[in-house]
Amino acid sequence: DQQVKQNSPSLSVQEGRISILNCDYTNSMFDYFLWYKKYPAEGPTFLISISSIKDKNEDGRFTVFLNKSAKHLSLHIVPSQPGDSAVYFCAAHAFTGGGNKLTFGTGTQLKVEL
Amino acid sequence: DADVTQTPRNRITKTGKRIMLECSQTKGHDRMYWYRQDPGLGLRLIYYSFDVKDINKGEISDGYSVSRQAQAKFSLSLESAIPNQTALYFCATSDRPGQIFFGPGTRLTVL
Numbered sequence: 001d002q003q004v005k006q007n008s009p010s011l012s013v014q015e016g017r018i019s020i021l022n023c024d025y026t027n028s029m030f031d032y033f034l035w036y037k038k039y040p041a042e043g044p045t046f047l048i049s050i051s052s053i054k055d056k057n058e059d060g061r062f063t064v065f066l067n068k069s070a071k072h073l074s075l076h077i078v079p080s081q082p083g084d085s086a087v088y089f090c091a092a093h094a095f096t097g098g099g100n101k102l103t104f105g106t107g108t109q110l111k112v113e114l
Numbered sequence: 115d116a117d118v119t120q121t122p123r124n125r126i127t128k129t130g131k132r133i134m135l136e137c138s139q140t141k142g143h144d145r146m147y148w149y150r151q152d153p154g155l156g157l158r159l160i161y162y163s164f165d166v167k168d169i170n171k172g173e174i175s176d177g178y179s180v181s182r183q184a185q186a187k188f189s190l191s192l193e194s195a196i197p198n199q200t201a202l203y204f205c206a207t208s209d210r211p212g213q214i215f216f217g218p219g220t221r222l223t224v225l
Contacts, residue, residue, distance in 0.1 A: 009154070032212050043118070043204050043216030044157070089157060093212050100211035101172075104149075106156035 003027045004092050006105035013112050019077040021108050023090030026071060032093035034102070035064060035075050037086045044089055048075070080112045117141045118217035120205050126223045127195050135190045135220050137205030146188040147206040147214060148172075148180060157204065163188055195224040 005024045013019045023033075031052045036044035050057040050064045050073065057064050063076045077084055090105040118139045127133050137146065148160040159172030161180040169180060177199060179191045192199055200223050208214040 004156075006156075034213065036216075041218070043206075043218050045216070046213050049212065091157075095211070101159060101162065102212075102214060103159075104157040106154055 002106075003030075004090055004103050004105040006088075006090055006108050008108050009106070010109040010111070013080045013110065015082060015112055015114050016079045019075075019080045019084065019110055019112065021075040021077075021088050021090075021110065023073045023075075023105055024071060025073075025092050027092070027094060027103075028071070029094045030092040030103075031095075033064070033066060033073050034091045034093070035062075036089040036091060036104075038089065038107070039086050047088075077110075080110075082112050082114060085110055085112045118205060118207055118215055120203075120217040120220050122220060123218065124221045126225065128225050129196055131195050131224075133192045133195055133222070135203055135205075135222070137188045137190070137217060138186050139205075139207045139217075140186065141207050141209070141215065142185075143207040143209040143215075144185065145208045145214075146182065147208075148178075148188070148190045149204045149206060149216075150174070151202040151204065151219075160190065160203075192222075192224075195222075197224045200224045 034049040035047040037047045038044040048059050048062045066073045087107045089107045091102045121136045144165050147162045149157045158174050163182045181189050203220045205217040206214045
């Protein structure tokens with residue numbers, strides 16, 4: 001049962017335009033959401049996060065929106081740059097019986113074209 | 115220097131062989147994790163450890179074992195490797211709930 005879903009395996013955007021990456025979740029106990037970015041041959045790196053008590057968090061060109069009623073979050077990148085081309089993973093945090101852990105989505109490959 | 119290192123970075127092995135993937139960190143974090151990445155499946159948690167005496171199974175622990183030799187070291191073993199364990203393996207650390215820091219990954223191929 002995939003609790004965190006990224007339904008678009010890939011996305012192609014022109015340089016300078018907005019990139020919108022989407023993520024849906026099913027577990028209402030998730031209290032914190034994160035986006036990670038992964039380049040080939042490297043480990044994922046943290047990009048931006050949002051608490052479940054907020055609906056928006058912004059950091060430079062990156063903004064994450066959270067819609068709790070729809071169990072949906074999105075990452076907006078404006079303006080998109082070629083260096084943003086990477087795989088983006090959505091992750092959700094919850095406290096479980098064994099402690100806290102992250103559940104990751106399947107990832108979206110973003111390609112920013114010149 | 116990298117905060118989280120993994121050795122080896124690439125490994126090709128045969129079915130039935132025992133293999134160990136090693137991870138060390140200089141971040142001073144208590145929490146360490148092993149994930150695997152497969153195309154179309156994202157990152158899935160194999161094992162995690164919140165301190166040296168604490169080991170917990172993740173969602174896909176079958177066929178794997180771990181050892182937390184010290185706060186800074188967390189190794190993953192495949193006792194008898196099989197082809198469907200071919201994947202990209204990541205070690206990760208954290209010092210608080212939420213954000214975790216990943217190593218560069220080990221690409222494992224089981225023939």
